[in-house]
Amino acid sequence: MTWRLLLTVLVVANLASALAVVLARHQHRQLFVQVTRLEKARDELNIEFGRLQLEQATWAESNRIDQVARDRLGMKFPEGAETVVIRP
Template sequence: MTRVLLAVLIVATVASAIGVIYARHRHRLLFVELSRLERDRDELNIEFGRLQLEQATVAESNRIDQIARTRLGMKFPEAADVVVVRP
């Protein structure tokens, strides 16, 4: 009876050790993935900040006015060119 109990305890100990090893290995894999995802998040946050700054620069009214004048040849109409249409 003692040999059976001893065998069961040894099997349980080995199974427990294998479970601990598997859990630690899984933890390491998940930690590596978490680190990669955090790094990706940080890079995306930096890029998002850059894009927000670029959008603010592009949407600035002076810049739009400058592009309209230089690239498109647009200008404000003279007072004589303005026609008011009344209903």
């Protein structure tokens, strides 16, 4: 009777161990897919960030600012007679 009980316990332990291995592998695969998806999103965001930095540098160029101020706002450098110096 004890051999039969011992065999039953070993079979149940073996099945539980096999089930734990299956669950661990399944979780590993799910996490691997998630990591891959997140790495792809990170790479896309890095590309977008680089593009935005380039765009920001383009918009911040002094020539661009000067051109927009002249065209859209009608600004210009003052002539000599238009310049007023204020002294304290």
